[in-house]
Each structure stands twice: as C-alpha cells, then as structure tokens.
Amino acid sequence: NKLFTFDPGFMSTASCVSEITYIDGDNGILLHRGYPIADLAKHADYLEVSYLLLFGERPTLEQYTDFIQLVKRHTLVHEQISRFFHGFRRDSHPMAIMCGVSGALAAFYHDSLDISDEEHRDMTAVRLLAKMPTLAAMCYKYSIGQPFMFPQNHLSYSGNFLHMMFATPCEPYIVNPVLERAIDKIFILHADHEQNASTSTVRTAASSGANPFACIAAGIASLWGPAHGGANEACINMLEEIGTVDRIPEYIAKAKDRNDPFRLMGFGHRVYKNYDPRAKVMRQTCHEVLKELNIDHPLFEVAMELERIALSDQYFIDHKLYPNVDFYSGIILKAIGIPTSMFTVMFALARTVGWISHWREMFKPGNMKIVRPRQLYIGQTERPFMPMDKKK
Ligand code: CMC
Numbered sequence: 496n497k498l499f500t501f502d503p504g505f506m507s508t509a510s511c512v513s514e515i516t517y518i519d520g521d522n523g524i525l526l527h528r529g530y531p532i533a534d535l536a537k538h539a540d541y542l543e544v545s546y547l548l549l550f551g552e553r554p555t556l557e558q559y560t561d562f563i564q565l566v567k568r569h570t571l572v573h574e575q576i577s578r579f580f581h582g583f584r585r586d587s588h589p590m591a592i593m594c595g596v597s598g599a600l601a602a603f604y605h606d607s608l609d610i611s612d613e614e615h616r617d618m619t620a621v622r623l624l625a626k627m628p629t630l631a632a633m634c635y636k637y638s639i640g641q642p643f644m645f646p647q648n649h650l651s652y653s654g655n656f657l658h659m660m661f662a663t664p665c666e667p668y669i670v671n672p673v674l675e676r677a678i679d680k681i682f683i684l685h686a687d688h689e690q691n692a693s694t695s696t697v698r699t700a701a702s703s704g705a706n707p708f709a710c711i712a713a714g715i716a717s718l719w720g721p722a723h724g725g726a727n728e729a730c731i732n733m734l735e736e737i738g739t740v741d742r743i744p745e746y747i748a749k750a751k752d753r754n755d756p757f758r759l760m761g762f763g764h765r766v767y768k769n770y771d772p773r774a775k776v777m778r779q780t781c782h783e784v785l786k787e788l789n790i791d792h793p794l795f796e797v798a799m800e801l802e803r804i805a806l807s808d809q810y811f812i813d814h815k816l817y818p819n820v821d822f823y824s825g826i827i828l829k830a831i832g833i834p835t836s837m838f839t840v841m842f843a844l845a846r847t848v849g850w851i852s853h854w855r856e857m858f859k860p861g862n863m864k865i866v867r868p869r870q871l872y873i874g875q876t877e878r879p880f881m882p883m884d885k886k887k
Pocket of ligand 1: 513722723724748757758760761764815
C-alpha cells in the first residue's frame with residue numbers, strides 16, 4: 496500500500512502527456528494547440544477548430560475546403576441505424592438513446608476497421624464528426640414523434656444541425672445567422688477540455704484497444720452526469736425551480752449552507768479558480784441571442800439576476816465560484832428552442848471531436864499504455880473460509 500499515492504479524483508496526478516489543450520485554471524487560460532479559445536471562437540468556425548484539434552495545425556484554405564467536403568460526404572447514417580431508435584421508449588432521455596445509438600455505430604464499423612492504420616483512424620474521426628449531429632437530431636425527432644430529417648449538405652455544420660432539429664418534411668427551417676453562429680460557438684467552446692471525466696473515460700476505454708465508436712459511447716455515458724455535461728440541463732431546471740427573482744436569496748442561502756447539499760448549478764469548476772474563459776465568450780453570445788430574439792421570459796430575468804448576485808456575493812468571490820460555460824450555454828439553448836433534455840446531447844456532439852483527438856493522440860509512439868489504476872485496500876485482512884453452517 497505504501498507504494499501508491501492516494502489521489503481520489505485525480506486532483507494532482509497527470510494521467511498522460513498531451514499536445515492538444517492547455518489550461519491554466521488559476522489565470523483563466525484555455526489554449527487549443529496554442530491558440531486562445533476566445534480567438535478561436537471569434538475568428539474560426541467549429542470545423543476549423545475540429546481540424547486544429549485533430550491534426551495539430553489550422554488548415555490551409557484548400558485543406559479546410561477538402562475537410563468540409565469530406566465531413567459532408569459522411570453526414571448520413573446507415574438506414575439500419577434509424578431502426579435502432581424505434582426500440583427505445585419515446586419518453587427515454589435523449590442521452591440514454593445517444594449512448595445506445597453511438598455505441599451501435601461500432602457494429603457498422605468494426606470488422607473492416609483497422610485502428611493500427613492511420614488512414615482508418617482519420618476516417619473514424621471524420622465519420623464521428625459528420626454523424627454526431629445527425630444522430631443527436633434524430634434523438635430529438637424520435638422523442639417528439641416527427642420524421643427524421645436528412646442532413647442538408649449545402650448548409651453549414653451548425654445550420655444543418657438546426658435544420659435537422661427543427662425542419663419538417665412539410666416546412667423548412669429558415670436558419671437565423673445569429674442563432675447559427677451562437678450554436679457554432681457553443682460547439683467550439685465545448686470541443687475539448689483536456690482530461691475531464693468523459694475524455695479520461697474515452698482514453699481509459701481506448702487504452703485496451705477497444706472499438707473507437709464504443710469508446711465514444713463510454714464518453715457519452717460519463718458526460719451525462721450533472722457534475723459534468725449534465726450541468727447545463729441541471730442549471731435550467733434550477734432556474735425553473737427558482738421561478739422568480741424574489742426567490743433568488745433563498746437559493747443563494749441554500750448554496751452557502753454547508754449542511755445543505757444544494758449547489759448552484761452552472762457555478763464553479765474543478766480547474767478554473769478564475770473566470771472560465773469559455774464562459775466569458777458564452778456570456779457575450781448569450782446576451783446577443785437574448786437581444787436578437789427579444790425574449791421576455793422570467794427564466795432569463797432570474798438567470799441574469801443570479802449572475803449579478805453571485806458575482807458580487809462574498810461567498811462566491813471567496814470560493815472562486817464563477818458562472819461556468821454551462822450556465823450560459825443552457826440559457827442560449829433554451830432561448831433558441833432546444834429542449835432541456837437535449838442540452839447534454841449537444842455537449843456530447845461538440846465534445847466528440849475532443850474525445851477522438853485524444854484517441855488519435857494515444858497512437859503516438861509511447862502513448863498507448865493500458866490504464867490500470869491501483870487502489871489503497873481498506874477491507875478485511877485474510878481470514879479463514881468457514882462452511883456456511885459453521886459461520887457465525
Ligand atoms: N454552489 C455552491 N457552492 C459550491 C459550488 C456551487 N456550485 N461549487 C463548489 N462549491 C463550494 C463547495 O461547497 C465547497 O465549499 P467548502 O470548501 O466551504 O466546503 C467549495 O466550493 C469547493 O467545492 P468542491 O466540491 O471541493 O469543488 P470541486 O472542484 O470538487 O467541484 C464542481 C467542481 C464543478 C463539481 C462544483 O463546483 C459543482 O458541483 N458545480 C455545480 C455543477 C456544475 O456547474 N458543473 C459543471 C462544471 S463545468 C462543465 C464541465 O467541465 O463539465
């Protein structure tokens with residue numbers, strides 16, 4: 496036992512080396528391949544950021560055009576996949592369906608997939624990137640009983656997602672550029688975040704050489720929890736529960752009470768003990784979307800007031816609890832009309848490129864080692880086995 500360091504939750508243990516994402520939580524810095532997240536969110540789109548995460552450099556114009564074409568070629572899912580959906584209850588949580596159908600992709604890409612071959616790995620990345628929006632929108636359409644919408648490849652990645660979510664065969668969805676850009680920013684800001692629980696899960700699963708589509712399903716399962724990707728959904732549920740501005744002090748008091756397990760959802764972060772740089776971008780986008788849609792709804796009033804109070808309250812300042820990216824992304828998604836139960840699915844869609852970038856990185860020489868943590872055993876010492884009738 497003395498040989499092992501006890502580090503529950505990996506608070507101070509690096510599990511791998513990586514060149515993808517750098518985070519300095521104390522100073523609120525997040526870089527992807529050296530580029531500040533705010534610059535990427537301002538100047539690039541999600542597919543450019545995806546290329547950067549996957550391949551290490553921003554694409555040239557030609558590489559970017561080719562990459563977009565390649566992704567577009569793979570947006571359809573196999574027709575058999577659409578039958579999978581019908582095995583689920585209509586009222587299933589979309590994340591439960593997403594875990595199932597993304598894992599099911601493994602059945603379509605397994606026998607012919609050789610993960611020791613770099614080209615196959617690149618194709619896997621493209622397939623996942625292309626098909627995740629299709630699967631995510633199918634989860635939603637299935638839950639409301641509408642027909643699945645085929646992807647429209649003349650649209651942007653985010654525009655196509657909105658089309659598959661909201662168009663019907665009888666009525667097109669006119670994509671609003673402000674909302675399309677907001678969705679794209681949400682995708683960019685969720686694309687990667689180094690060794691969070693879901694990425695570590697994907698790496699752990701992949702370290703045994705498992706099918707990458709199945710590994711992504713494992714990541715989706717891990718992301719689902721309210722302490723991770725489920726926070727944006729939990730945040731909206733909390734805002735709905737608060738209901739009106741006059742009830743905020745009651746919830747602030749609960750959050751501060753050490754004897755009350757209640758936490759303000761969408762606040763705090765394990766790594767950022769300063770303002771999350773993603774939340775800064777998301778905050779601005781959130782205000783742009785609310786202005787564009789001119790929504791007058793008590794939920795948004797509660798959110799803005801909660802933000803104001805939390806940022807000026809001594810408890811939150813002392814505990815370095817700032818609104819995190821999920822606080823704002825939940826509000827934006829709600830304003831756009833994405834149902835709350837789909838929020839974590841959208842996070843999964845966006846994070847897929849991060850997961851698969853880490854998966855690709857594991858194939859670099861020296862990086863592939865099966866993950867096998869040890870433990871500090873605190874159970875019974877050795878004892879004799881007594882027959883049941885002699886056992887006390
Ligand atoms: N509301 C009230 N108090 C809080 C909160 C909160 N949201 N978060 C942490 N604290 C307090 C906590 O009670 C503790 O206080 P004390 O030291 O007085 O006992 C202190 O802050 C440290 O908390 P911790 O649990 O040790 O911190 P952690 O780094 O383990 O937890 C966290 C990080 C994100 C799980 C936590 O802040 C939390 O539960 N936040 C709400 C859920 C949430 O928004 N999650 C999304 C995270 S961002 C998306 C992602 O990357 O997945």
